[in-house]
Amino acid sequence: MDTLANVAHGFGVALLPINLLYCFIGVFIGTLVGVLPGIGPISAMSLLLPVTLSGTPESGIIMMAGIYYGSMYGGSTTSILVNIPGEAASVVTCIDGHQMAKQGRAGPALGISAFGSFIAGTFALVALMLVAPKLAGIAIAFGPAEYFSLMVLGLVVLTFLTQGSMPKALLMACIGVVLGLIGLDSITAQPRLTFGRMELIDGIGLVPVVMGLFGVAEVLLNTEQVLKRDIINTKITQLLPNKADWQASAGPVARGTLLGFLLGILPGGGAVVASFASYALEKRLSKTPERFGHGAIEGVAGPESANNAAAGGAFIPLMTLGIPPNVVMALLLGAFVIHGLQPGPLLITQNPGLFWGIVASMYIGNLMLLVLNLPMIGMWVQLLKLPYNILFPLIILFTILGVYCSSNNVFDVYVMIAFGVIGYFMRKLGFEPAPLVLAFVLGPMMENNLRKSLILSQGDLWTFVQRPISATCLVFALVLLIAPLLPTLRRKRELVALDEGA
Amino acid sequence: MNNDHNVKLRLGNSELWGGLIGLALGGFVIWQGLKLKLGTINDPGSGYVLFYTGILMCVFAAAIIVSAVTEGGPTLASRWENARWTKPLLLIACLTAFSFALEPLGFLLSSIPLMLVLLRVIDPVRWTLAIPVAVLVPSGMWWVLKRLLLIQLPSGMFGIG
Numbered sequence: 112m113d114t115l116a117n118v119a120h121g122f123g124v125a126l127l128p129i130n131l132l133y134c135f136i137g138v139f140i141g142t143l144v145g146v147l148p149g150i151g152p153i154s155a156m157s158l159l160l161p162v163t164l165s166g167t168p169e170s171g172i173i174m175m176a177g178i179y180y181g182s183m184y185g186g187s188t189t190s191i192l193v194n195i196p197g198e199a200a201s202v203v204t205c206i207d208g209h210q211m212a213k214q215g216r217a218g219p220a221l222g223i224s225a226f227g228s229f230i231a232g233t234f235a236l237v238a239l240m241l242v243a244p245k246l247a248g249i250a251i252a253f254g255p256a257e258y259f260s261l262m263v264l265g266l267v268v269l270t271f272l273t274q275g276s277m278p279k280a281l282l283m284a285c286i287g288v289v290l291g292l293i294g295l296d297s298i299t300a301q302p303r304l305t306f307g308r309m310e311l312i313d314g315i316g317l318v319p320v321v322m323g324l325f326g327v328a329e330v331l332l333n334t335e336q337v338l339k340r341d342i343i344n345t346k347i348t349q350l351l352p353n354k355a356d357w358q359a360s361a362g363p364v365a366r367g368t369l370l371g372f373l374l375g376i377l378p379g380g381g382a383v384v385a386s387f388a389s390y391a392l393e394k395r396l397s398k399t400p401e402r403f404g405h406g407a408i409e410g411v412a413g414p415e416s417a418n419n420a421a422a423g424g425a426f427i428p429l430m431t432l433g434i435p436p437n438v439v440m441a442l443l444l445g446a447f448v449i450h451g452l453q454p455g456p457l458l459i460t461q462n463p464g465l466f467w468g469i470v471a472s473m474y475i476g477n478l479m480l481l482v483l484n485l486p487m488i489g490m491w492v493q494l495l496k497l498p499y500n501i502l503f504p505l506i507i508l509f510t511i512l513g514v515y516c517s518s519n520n521v522f523d524v525y526v527m528i529a530f531g532v533i534g535y536f537m538r539k540l541g542f543e544p545a546p547l548v549l550a551f552v553l554g555p556m557m558e559n560n561l562r563k564s565l566i567l568s569q570g571d572l573w574t575f576v577q578r579p580i581s582a583t584c585l586v587f588a589l590v591l592l593i594a595p596l597l598p599t600l601r602r603k604r605e606l607v608a609l610d611e612g613a
Numbered sequence: 614m615n616n617d618h619n620v621k622l623r624l625g626n627s628e629l630w631g632g633l634i635g636l637a638l639g640g641f642v643i644w645q646g647l648k649l650k651l652g653t654i655n656d657p658g659s660g661y662v663l664f665y666t667g668i669l670m671c672v673f674a675a676a677i678i679v680s681a682v683t684e685g686g687p688t689l690a691s692r693w694e695n696a697r698w699t700k701p702l703l704l705i706a707c708l709t710a711f712s713f714a715l716e717p718l719g720f721l722l723s724s725i726p727l728m729l730v731l732l733r734v735i736d737p738v739r740w741t742l743a744i745p746v747a748v749l750v751p752s753g754m755w756w757v758l759k760r761l762l763l764i765q766l767p768s769g770m771f772g773i774g
Contacts, residue, residue: 278676282635285670289642289663296659303649303659327708334700334735500738501746504731507708508724512754516764521716528708535701539692540631558662570654 114240121467125475130173130468133166137174138476141181142483145201146189146491147502152182154329156442157321158509160449161517168450169465173472175446179439180232180422180473183382184480187224187415188491191217200382200418203390207403207410214406222350223360223408224415225484231368231416232477235423238372239430240470243459246431250456253432255563256574260584261434262553262560266546267588268377269437272384273543277595280546283537287550288557290315297559310522317445318517319527320551321438324544326510327531330503332538350485356408363393363413371417375424377436382418382425389417423473429454430466434553438545441552628677628686635674642667703734719769724751 124130144155156178163171186201191208204224211220253261270280293304294314305311352360370392371385393413394403403410428436433455435441447454452462459466484491514527534544568574576582623629645660646667652658680686707730714723729747732738738746758764 276677276680278673278680279631282670282673282677285666285673286638288666289670292663292666299659301649301659303663304645331701331704334704335696335698337697337736498736498738500732500736501742503735504728504746505750507704507731508728508750508754511711511724512758515766516758519765521767524715525712528712531708532705535705540627542631561662562657565654565657570656572654 114244117463117467118240118471120463121469121471122474124169124464124468125173125471129166130170130472131475133170133174134177134472134476135479137177138181138184138479138483140174141178141183142185142188142480142491143494144178145182145185145187146494147497152179153321153438153442154325154506155182156439157318157325158506158513160318160321160442160445161513163446164449164517168447168452169468171450172443172446172465172469173476175443176426176469176473177476179443180419180476181480181483183415183419183422184225184228184484185491186418187228187411188221188484188488189495191220191224191411192492193495200386200421201415202383203386203414204411206390207405207407210404210406211408211411216406218349219352219356219408220411221488222485223352223356223412225350225481226352227360227364227367227412227416228419228484229477229481230364231371231420232423232480233474234368235372235375235420236470236473236477239423239426242376243427243431243466246427247456247459250432253456253580254578255560255567256578256581257584258432258434259557259560259564260575260581260588261432262557264584264588265428265434265436266550266553267591269549270546271591271594273546275541275543277592279542283542283544284546284550287547288554290320290547291551291554292558297555298562310520314555315526316518316523317442317552319514319523320530321442321548322510322514323527323530323532324534324537324548326506327527328534328538328544330506331531331535333499334503350488352408359408360412362396363389363409364416366392366396367413367416368420371420372424374417375421375436376427382421385417385421386414389413426469430458431456433458434556435549438548441549444552623688625688625690626681626686627689627692628681630689632674632677632681635677636671639667639670639674642670700735704731707731707734716767717770719771719773720766721751721755721773722769722771 125134140155140159141152144152156175159174159178163175165171183200187204187208190201190204191212194205194209208220208224211217266284270277270284273280273283289304291314293311295302295312302312367385367389370389371382374385374388375382390403390410390413393409394400397403397407397409399407425436425440428434429440429444433444433453435444444454452458452465510527511524514523515521517523537544564574565572574581575585642663644667646662646664647660649660649663650658651661651664707727711723711727725747728751729743732743732747733740737743755766759766
């Protein structure tokens with residue numbers, strides 16, 4: 112009964128006209144960045160992070176969440192029609208989705224992708240409602256040692272899943288930790304790595320770092336090549352899948368939803384891993400695996416459901432533990448912090464309107480997305496024809512304005528440009544920025560919890576091993592660190608390695 | 614992979630350079646950690662985490678260097694092969710010039726030329742479209758931010774904007 116009352120309260124918040132407007136803006140922008148190749152949810156969310164300052168915390172976070180799950184819907188459109196993934200989680204959809212479009216079945220491919228996403232998104236929200244409050248209750252018992260170990264695990268999982276060599280990803284994570292520690296020490300108030308610059312006393316802002324690494328660097332990389340698009344020109348008809356399509360897709364949607372949700376909860380995991388895992392699972396379970404890669408609808412239904420369920424599941428560690436499981440959630444944590452809120456076990460009890468309002472808005476957002484992505488598909492197809500030579504300068508201008516407005520400080524614009532250039536060279540040399548950003552956010556929290564646990568245990572390092580949750584996290588982290596040394600596991604890692612930046 | 618593109622102990626090995634930069638950064642972080650004082654394990658000081666993170670950075674950088682020397686890696690030139698490298702270079706030059714011009718010239722006088730150059734540099738947009746976009750978009754954004762949202766943008770020495 113409590114849950115029902117809370118959901119009703121949440122709908123009361125989400126249905127406020129201003130929140131409905133922000134929700135619509137979020138899912139609209141999410142679909143937009145999902146549709147446009149080259150710009151992902153990370154770039155869009157970092158671009159709009161300063162905008163959240165202008166409204167209430169509920170409105171800002173509802174909008175940011177909308178961008179994330181909206182991009183999961185939009186990404187499939189580009190994958191199916193253009194054979195270029197709109198964002199990283201839709202890479203797998205290209206394989207069978209574009210083949211279906213080439214065979215004149217773009218409508219059912221788009222239709223099953225939208226319906227699958229809707230079903231998975233709805234399931235993830237119901238599960239989020241049921242799981243989050245219970246997990247928050249358990250999380251109250253977490254001490255600094257558990258938090259530290261959980262964050263270590265999150266970082267190790269992300270580095271394990273990042274493209275390229277593991278030492279490179281781990282080096283990036285270490286650099287992220289160091290960057291996160293710039294500014295005043297939270298315990299002794301001693302300035303660190305500030306080099307006498309007053310602007311660095313409060314540390315480097317998340318917004319300029321992320322906008323530089325993902326926004327500016329992405330544009331720099333994209334300008335290197337002539338982006339060609341092979342858009343399916345036939346008129347898209349019959350968006351509703353037929354009975355045979357539904358029969359073939361029911362299993363993949365159900366399995367993708369469950370798998371995606373579970374992988375979404377895991378720290379370091381997320382929508383990209385979920386979509387790859389679902390595709391592999393469907394291919395393995397299929398009686399006719401040879402159809403995969405040649406327009407099998409199961410290859411669209413499973414991954415698209417999985418990535419949406421994962422997007423919902425990823426909110427659980429953030430909302431209940433205050434730990435972002437991936438870079439997108441790290442940005443959402445940034446939005447919470449901007450408003451002086453700390454997500455964690457107490458958020459649900461102390462700020463129920465915010466938590467349940469966000470959950471309820473996600474229901475509404477999913478409905479909006481269904482309308483945006485099916486009847487209005489023609490509009491998104493037209494948008495795919497927008498020339499990049501106009502789009503890229505606009506993105507640069509918006510990033511400059513976004514960074515400046517977030518702090519009213521020209522220094523942040525310099526930081527963003529510097530990180531844009533660094534991010535470009537990093538990518539060229541095969542260093543992925545995702546571990547750096549997650550470590551940048553987690554770094555200060557990790558340091559704080561490490562020092563607290565050492566002070567509390569009077570310097571006894573066994574405190575991390577004697578506590579079962581902490582020990583389990585550290586064992587998992589250790590296994591993942593050792594795994595790439597074994598040839599079989601190394602090959603497996605290369606198969607699931609992902610590019611979070613897209 | 615072509616042998617010219619995969620080299621081991623050569624200065625052009627991009628992996629080697631990546632590792633060396635990481636090693637230098639790690640060394641710098643260790644030094645900064647030591648400068649800030651490590652404290653004790655019972656009461657870690659401000660440099661404690663920095664110091665150990667620096668050590669980890671050196672370990673990972675060393676692993677990259679070892680892998681670069683034993684397995685080889687792509688050359689720096691091959692990383693930019695078939696890429697229009699002049700485009701990002703021009704873009705970086707534009708952004709650097711913009712960052713120097715922003716405070717003295719103000720938002721409008723620096724962003725309009727930036728937009729115009731970007732529109733003409735990346736994949737040239739025709740002048741009849743580039744000029745209106747370069748003028749109207751920054752002006753529109755300036756108007757919305759300054760007049761509607763009351764956000765103060767840099768106005769520079771001429772007080773424009």
